[in-house]
Amino acid sequence: MNARLNEYLEQIEKNLKPLPVAERVDIVQEIKSEMQELQGTGQTPEQIIHRLGDPRELARAYLGDMITKDTRFSWGRVLAICAYYSLTGVTGLVIIPTLGICAPAFLLCGMAVPLLGVVKLVNELLRLHIPYAEYITVAGVSNPVLAFLFCLVVGVALCGLGYGCWKLLVGYIKSVSKVKRSLSV
Structure with a gap:
């Protein structure tokens, strides 16, 4: 087997470390068989790694499946739950706060930028001499007029980024909670 594929399998096994050795070996063997079939x-x-x-993420999916398929108590299941939450918890420490801050920040900036463009345009057209309006560039x-149009474009782009961050945050939380709801120890 190719060195890159072996490295990929080692990464999977590393992410499944909390599981008992027998279960870890079964999962790695299943993925290895799939790789050999795709090579065939x-x-x-x-292409195989891309697929x-x-x-x-693949290790997390296997952990989630293993946790939800059997509802009986076992120490392997407890270890699988711990492994699943350690993987999602670590990513959650970064993903949730980042998206939770970026979404409203982008949305607010997306609304503020066109408003500043309007202030500059109105100040210039009506000669209102609004303090500091001449510094808006x-x-x-x-x-x-060009500044206002540019502000509209930038505002729409920022609102789009904010909305995208919000959808990613909601999607991440739903995907994690879907497995969590099916857990029962």
């Missing part, structure tokens, strides 16, 4: 169809190691995805554009 003529796929390159890069299987991130080894951490967008990418060095001094023409107030």
Whole structure:
């Protein structure tokens, strides 16, 4: 087997460390068989790795499946639950706060930027002499009409980023809680 595929299998096994050795070996053997089957169809190691995805995500999926398929108590199941939550917990420590901060920040900035463009445009057209309005610049554009249009484009882009961050946050929380709801120790 290719060195890259062996490295991929080692990463999977590393992410499944809390599981008992027998279960870990079964999972790695199942993935190895899948890899060999895909190699038999003529796929390159890069294509196989791309198809299987991130080894951490694949290990998490196996942990989630293992946790939910059997509801009886066992120490292996307790270890699987601990492994699952340690993987999702570590990523949750980064993903949830980052997306939770970025979503409203992008949305607020997406609303503020066009408003500043309006202030600059109205100040210039009506000669209101609003304090500090002359300091509002967008990418060095001094023409107030072009600055306003640029502010609209930037505002829409920022709102889109904020909405995207929000959807990612909700999707992440749903995916983690879907497995959590089916856990019963």
